[in-house]
Amino acid sequence: MACPGRALLWGTDRKGSPRIVMGQCSSDLDGAPDHALLAAYAAGDLAAARVLTARLAPRVLGFAARMLKGDRAEAEDVTQEAMLRLWKIAPDWQQDQAKVSTWLFRVASNLCLDRLRRAGRNVDLDDAGEPADGTPGVVERMVAADRAAALEAALATLSERQRQAVVLRHIEGLANPEIAEVMDISVEAVESLTARGKRALAAALSPRREELGYG
Amino acid sequence: MAEPDKTRIDDDTLEDFFAAARAAPVAVSDDLVARILQDAAAAQPWAPAPARAAPGPLARLVGALGGWPSLAGLAAAALAGVWIGTAQPVMIEDLGIGLSARSDTAAAEGYDLADLMPGYDILAGGS
Numbered sequence: 098m099a100c101p102g103r104a105l106l107w108g109t110d111r112k113g114s115p116r117i118v119m120g121q122c123s124s125d126l127d128g129a130p131d132h133a134l135l136a137a138y139a140a141g142d143l144a145a146a147r148v149l150t151a152r153l154a155p156r157v158l159g160f161a162a163r164m165l166k167g168d169r170a171e172a173e174d175v176t177q178e179a180m181l182r183l184w185k186i187a188p189d190w191q192q193d194q195a196k197v198s199t200w201l202f203r204v205a206s207n208l209c210l211d212r213l214r215r216a217g218r219n220v221d222l223d224d225a226g227e228p229a230d231g232t233p234g235v236v237e238r239m240v241a242a243d244r245a246a247a248l249e250a251a252l253a254t255l256s257e258r259q260r261q262a263v264v265l266r267h268i269e270g271l272a273n274p275e276i277a278e279v280m281d282i283s284v285e286a287v288e289s290l291t292a293r294g295k296r297a298l299a300a301a302l303s304p305r306r307e308e309l310g311y312g
Numbered sequence: 313m314a315e316p317d318k319t320r321i322d323d324d325t326l327e328d329f330f331a332a333a334r335a336a337p338v339a340v341s342d343d344l345v346a347r348i349l350q351d352a353a354a355a356q357p358w359a360p361a362p363a364r365a366a367p368g369p370l371a372r373l374v375g376a377l378g379g380w381p382s383l384a385g386l387a388a389a390a391l392a393g394v395w396i397g398t399a400q401p402v403m404i405e406d407l408g409i410g411l412s413a414r415s416d417t418a419a420a421e422g423y424d425l426a427d428l429m430p431g432y433d434i435l436a437g438g439s
Binding site: 138139141145146147150151155158159162172173175176177180181184185187198241242244245247248249251267268272298299300302303306312 | 315337
């Protein structure tokens with residue numbers, strides 16, 4: 098839907114001044130990069146916070162849930178806390194610093210590790226979330242859900258660092274340098290962690306090959 | 313060449329598992345979204361600022377005088393001036409009459425120091 102009379106969020110105002118312009122139209126905001134949305138929020142645009150939340154909160158929640166071995170309530174608390182820290186840093190955000198998502202994963206990661214270290218606990222991983230709509234058929238959907246659930250269970254057997262690296266690399270899709278930034282380690286260390294993590298996952302999943310459709 | 317171990321999950325198969333996990337994103341509850349946005353509203357450094365119109369003549373005058381605090385001081389000084397201008401002549405008048413009366417022997421007998429104090433009659437009960 099068009100938004101007559103409104104400049105793009107990261108464009109200029111009507112006088113051509115190079116400043117953030119309030120983007121009240123969701124179509125303006127949806128295509129804006131994360132850092133522009135954060136700047137718009139800091140300038141007073143709550144609609145930008147809504148778009149950022151819709152974009153980033155599911156990723157942080159999924160990551161936190163995996164890091165916390167399926168503890169949904171704790172994962173929600175971590176997500177809320179990480180987003181709150183994002184709101185607080187918004188006025189001081191420098192565009193040339195880390196990507197917003199990388200920064201947020203780093204905060205969420207530290208919050209998860211703090212919680213894991215405060216309370217060592219084992220949590221059942223039966224609830225692996227609902228499969229997404231749009232998969233071809235019921236059987237395929239069930240197989241995909243079973244595999245996702247099996248992966249969640251296998252991830253829980255990894256060390257914290259391996260789990261963190263594998264989830265960020267293979268589920269959240271971060272590049273190795275970004276993961277290195279999140280985990281505050283070298284890229285080589287990330288590669289080593291993901292390789293060892295994948296070997297451990299393969300070992301944990303292998304006994305269930307037939308059950309998961311690889312007979 | 314060694315046969316691949318068919319009892320083990322290889323990298324390609326593992327990728328199927330990752331793909332399944334990526335295809336099953338964790339849904340964020342409405343409650344969590346509400347909490348996050350509540351935090352966002354509370355943490356916002358300032359409220360959305362409406363477009364500000366150019367200041368009017370009065371605002372420019374007030375600004376030229378140094379703002380409202382300066383204007384308050386100016387008003388207080390003006391009131392003090394009015395009070396001085398209205399109250400002081402009464403005292404001078406009484407004093408003037410008293411002093412001029414001293415040169416008039418007959419009239420001077422009718423004055424004493426109390427007559428130099430304005431409002432004394434009221435304090436004395438209006439008698």
